[in-house]
Amino acid sequence: MTDPAPTPMATEDRDAAGTALAAEAARYADLGWMRGTSGNLSVTLGRHPLRLAVTASGLDKGELTPRDVVIVDEYGHATPDQPEPVPRPSAEAGLHARIARVAGAGAVVHIHVLAAVLAAERWPAGVALRDLEMLKGFGRQAHDDLVTVPVVPNSQDMRVLGDAFEDRFDPATPALLVARHGLYVWGTDLVQARHRAECLEWLLRFVLAADLDLGDQPDPLTRRARR
Ligand SMILES: [Zn+2]
Numbered sequence: 001m002t003d004p005a006p007t008p009m010a011t012e013d014r015d016a017a018g019t020a021l022a023a024e025a026a027r028y029a030d031l032g033w034m035r036g037t038s039g040n041l042s043v044t045l046g047r048h049p050l051r052l053a054v055t056a057s058g059l060d061k062g063e064l065t066p067r068d069v070v071i072v073d074e075y076g077h078a079t080p081d082q083p084e085p086v087p088r089p090s091a092e093a094g095l096h097a098r099i100a101r102v103a104g105a106g107a108v109v110h111i112h113v114l115a116a117v118l119a120a121e122r123w124p125a126g127v128a129l130r131d132l133e134m135l136k137g138f139g140r141q142a143h144d145d146l147v148t149v150p151v152v153p154n155s156q157d158m159r160v161l162g163d164a165f166e167d168r169f170d171p172a173t174p175a176l177l178v179a180r181h182g183l184y185v186w187g188t189d190l191v192q193a194r195h196r197a198e199c200l201e202w203l204l205r206f207v208l209a210a211d212l213d214l215g216d217q218p219d220p221l222t223r224r225a226r227r
Contacts, residue, residue, distance in 0.1 A: 011083050013045050017053030018066035024190050025055055029062030033111040033201075037061065039182070040090040042072075042108045043190060044100045050074040052097055052108075056087030074101060076158060094158030095165065095184065102166055103174065105186035107193040115204040116183035120151045122208065124179060126168075127151065129203050137199030139174055139187075147173060149200070154181040175200055 021041050028034045028041075039061055042054040054076070055061065056068045071082045076094030078086050090096075096108045119127045126148040129135060133142045140147050150168035155161050165176050165184075174196055176184040185200055187193035 013051075014053055014069060014071055014082055015066055017043050017045060017071075018064075018069035020190060021053060021055050021069050022064040022066050024194065025061040025064050027194070028109070028111055028197075029060070033113045033197075034061035035112065038112040040092055040096070040110050041190070042093070042096040042100070044106050045071065050097060050101055051079065052093070052100055054089050054093040054096055057090045058088065072097060074098075091156075092158065095161050098158070098162035098165060099176075099184060099186055102169055103171065103186055105174070105193075106188040107190040108184060108186045109190075109193045109197045110182060110184050111197065112182035113197075113201050113204075115201055115208060116177050117180060118208055119149075119204045120177040120179040124151050127177065127204065127207065129207065132203060132206065134199045134202050134206070138196050138203065140172070149173060149175050149177055151177045151179055154178050 021043065025034060025041055028039060033039065037058050037060060040055045042052045045051040045053055050073065052072050053069050054072050055064060056070055059068055068087055070087045070089045071079050072089050072093045073079050074097050076089060076097050078089050092110055096110070099105050099108050129147040129149065130145065131143055135145065135147060136142050150173070152161065152164035152168060161178065174186050178184070185193055185197040187196050
């Protein structure tokens, strides 16, 4: 028995998503946030069943074409009902799908941005942010709103990472730091996710540069003596 022919909807969806994801990935690459072939982006195409378009694995994210995208299911596996050739999905597609399902994200950004890795190293229990105007761009309040961005240990097993993400998931905080690895940020669409990623990267650089002791103190404005 042959596989069913690709549906027009799957073809159109993948082409449109591929165009948007390629353009978006080029912006991140320009920022230096997708070095080598690292990082990946996804958009949610459907929820029943869950379907995401994810950037393909192993490609320079500054040079993606609209065809360098693959539709995956809730486990991050390529679905059979899409036009050939089907690129290999990112190994991290499974976590994108988990975030899309649990957080209801319409788009997920994953980047190996240095500030995120440094902040996770410094505050492995979570990075606290408060009283910063830029938090508004992250979907939170500029004042009196303590935001703790969760940190989880790195793993090559997306189920392990997904479980750790879900354990620490707070619906009000659209981001996850993976220690020694990078950052996941999500939003209702690619533009909102990008704005949040840009603002969060700024916030992480700020707390690192300001040398704020956020680890043991509930008040993130408590300064630690400089070494
Ligand atoms: Zn990664």
